[in-house]
Amino acid sequence: MPTAETGEGPTSESMPDDVMAVLNGIPGLVGYWGTDLRNRLANDAYRQWFGLGPQQIKGLHMREVLGADVFEGNRPYIEAALRGEEQTFERALVNTNGDTRYVQASYVPSRRDGVVVGFFVLVTDITDRVCAEHQLQESVSQYRTLARNVPGGFVLLFDQDLKILVADGLELVAFGFAREDLEGRTLGEAFPPELAAELEPRYRAALNGEQVSWERAVGRRLFHLTASPVPALDGSVPSAMVLATDITESRRSERTWAALHEIATEVARSDGPQQIAKRIADALCAVFEVDTAAVLKFAAADRAAVLAMSPQHLPGLPQDLVFAPGDKSAVALVATTGRPARVTYEAIDGTVGGQLSKEGLRVGAAAPIFSHGELWGAIALGSRLPDGLDNAVLDRLSRFAELVELAIGQSESRAALEHEATTDDLTGLPNRRAFSDFLDREVELVKRRGWSLSVAIMDLDDFKRINDTFGHPVGDQVLVELANRLIRASREGELIARLGGEEFGWVLPGADGDEAFRAAERVRQVVADSPFDVAGNLTTSIGVSSVGEDYDREALLKRADLALYAAKAEGRNRTTLRQPG
Numbered sequence: 001m002p003t004a005e006t007g008e009g010p011t012s013e014s015m016p017d018d019v020m021a022v023l024n025g026i027p028g029l030v031g032y033w034g035t036d037l038r039n040r041l042a043n044d045a046y047r048q049w050f051g052l053g054p055q056q057i058k059g060l061h062m063r064e065v066l067g068a069d070v071f072e073g074n075r076p077y078i079e080a081a082l083r084g085e086e087q088t089f090e091r092a093l094v095n096t097n098g099d100t101r102y103v104q105a106s107y108v109p110s111r112r113d114g115v116v117v118g119f120f121v122l123v124t125d126i127t128d129r130v131c132a133e134h135q136l137q138e139s140v141s142q143y144r145t146l147a148r149n150v151p152g153g154f155v156l157l158f159d160q161d162l163k164i165l166v167a168d169g170l171e172l173v174a175f176g177f178a179r180e181d182l183e184g185r186t187l188g189e190a191f192p193p194e195l196a197a198e199l200e201p202r203y204r205a206a207l208n209g210e211q212v213s214w215e216r217a218v219g220r221r222l223f224h225l226t227a228s229p230v231p232a233l234d235g236s237v238p239s240a241m242v243l244a245t246d247i248t249e250s251r252r253s254e255r256t257w258a259a260l261h262e263i264a265t266e267v268a269r270s271d272g273p274q275q276i277a278k279r280i281a282d283a284l285c286a287v288f289e290v291d292t293a294a295v296l297k298f299a300a301a302d303r304a305a306v307l308a309m310s311p312q313h314l315p316g317l318p319q320d321l322v323f324a325p326g327d328k329s330a331v332a333l334v335a336t337t338g339r340p341a342r343v344t345y346e347a348i349d350g351t352v353g354g355q356l357s358k359e360g361l362r363v364g365a366a367a368p369i370f371s372h373g374e375l376w377g378a379i380a381l382g383s384r385l386p387d388g389l390d391n392a393v394l395d396r397l398s399r400f401a402e403l404v405e406l407a408i409g410q411s412e413s414r415a416a417l418e419h420e421a422t423t424d425d426l427t428g429l430p431n432r433r434a435f436s437d438f439l440d441r442e443v444e445l446v447k448r449r450g451w452s453l454s455v456a457i458m459d460l461d462d463f464k465r466i467n468d469t470f471g472h473p474v475g476d477q478v479l480v481e482l483a484n485r486l487i488r489a490s491r492e493g494e495l496i497a498r499l500g501g502e503e504f505g506w507v508l509p510g511a512d513g514d515e516a517f518r519a520a521e522r523v524r525q526v527v528a529d530s531p532f533d534v535a536g537n538l539t540t541s542i543g544v545s546s547v548g549e550d551y552d553r554e555a556l557l558k559r560a561d562l563a564l565y566a567a568k569a570e571g572r573n574r575t576t577l578r579q580p581g
Contacts, residue, residue, distance in 0.1 A: 029123035037062045081107035081119040153245040162187040206240035281310035297377040329353035330366035340367040340394040367401040424498040427483035435497035454516030456506040457560040458542040461572040463502035513546035517577045539573035548580030
């Protein structure tokens with residue numbers, strides 16, 4: 001084909017047959033039009049589009065070939081080409097089958113001695129590309145709509161070049177990015193190198209037809225992400241999508257329910273209020289991810305006892321808190337208002353808030369715990385970060401407190417029932433049932449560990465005379481005073497119980513017979529040497545025995561009883577030891 005700078009323009013007669021064969025093999029229209037807009041050259045492709053062969057088109061005006069509407073649409077490009085300006089544009093054409101196809105047309109001016117004498121026309125079918133672009137645009141629109149309607153999440157759509165086509169959704173900013181920072185950029189351009197390196201294999205796996213899921217923490221929030229292929233109608237995967245969902249609250253809820261399940265298990269296992277409170281404090285620390293958490297019980301509007309604190313009790317904080325007037329600590333506000341509170345701590349001397357500030361806490365939150373309709377106490381959180389606890393934490397903390405109330409209530413109710421069932425009403429000492437349970441546990445320990453164990457049984461001498469002489473109210477006062485003396489004389493880990501009437505039992509873990517005898521003698525001497533307020537001088541008789549190699553609980557108690565009878569028979573006011581064997 002002559003160049004655009006030489007000749008008067010090609011014609012089908014001037015073209016060698018082999019050149020025309022090449023032109024006819026091109027998948028598009030090839031033609032040449034003079035300045036009079038009459039055809040000089042056309043390839044066979046014109047037949048497919050306009051139903052006219054090259055010889056039929058030759059000499060026709062372009063309007064006759066294209067039709068009036070298409071010609072008028074192309075007129076600006078024709079005029080520009082005749083001015084010597086190369087033109088490229090897209091157009092929809094209807095072929096001889098009545099199908100609308102999309103084409104790209106190029107008008108290339110032909111010059112002779114610098115003067116335009118005509119122009120070449122090159123037209124190619126771009127229908128597949130246009131349809132793909134339209135499909136992509138529809139996909140982009142659909143995925144953008146999807147992204148904006150994903151609750152607590154966002155969507156990324158990217159192509160085979162890892163270029164991000166869509167980045168949209170309610171939580172995109174929370175993830176640390178803005179739409180304008182991502183769309184139109186490749187993965188490597190949009191994200192920091194470390195994050196891009198983490199994401200690229202997952203994105204490429206999705207483009208290869210796989211689905212990949214993972215989790216990523218962003219600050220205090222947790223996102224679940226899934227990269228999935230977006231297949232085309234022909235089965236290829238031109239793009240893929242990442243769907244991200246904020247699962248922070250659901251994960252917190254899972255941790256909350258798991259913690260409450262553990263607490264409920266401990267309640268069912270008959271753990272006491274103190275153990276339950278410690279478990280609650282541990283759970284608060286884990287669930288709310290704070291530096292410290294506590295369970296407190298109010299003694300009055302201006303004071304509270306710290307039942308438990310996690311991970312450990314703050315060293316400078318008293319166990320019993322007293323709220324000064326104007327104290328703005330979260331717990332003090334709950335104590336006075338009965339409502340949840342969140343505060344920023346200030347270093348004010350003489351206040352609980354000031355003390356917490358000295359311990360390094362910057363912000364705190366607390367929620368009330370009610371029992372039987374009355375304000376019982378509070379659960380509290382503390383963070384060393386100024387933004388460690390936002391206002392939204394109060395709703396979560398209040399819901400947690402409502403569930404904690406059930407555990408606290410059940411634990412205290414059961415503890416009260418157990419105390420009533422195992423405590424002597426008059427003296428406040430453990431009763432015979434508690435004595436028996438305690439002794440059973442100690443005998444089992446002795447069997448496993450080989451420790452010593454002794455028991456003392458004692459009663460007041462001539463107690464009937466006291467009741468007959470002074471009356472039963474005085475006799476009751478004597479028993480109460482004796483109980484107090486026995487408690488003061490016993491050591492930690494030992495048990496003093498009222499077995500009934502004027503008889504008391506004493507379990508001494510770790511003490512052999514001789515050690516228990518000496519301890520019982522000290523008690524007997526204290527009773528004999530110190531007059532009772534309401535009855536004067538009294539004495540007691542005590543029988544002591546230690547466990548034998550047979551670890552027989554009943555034999556142990558029987559020997560102690562026999563020793564007590566022997567002390568009585570020998571004149572009272574004495575201690576008798578009866579060893580096994």
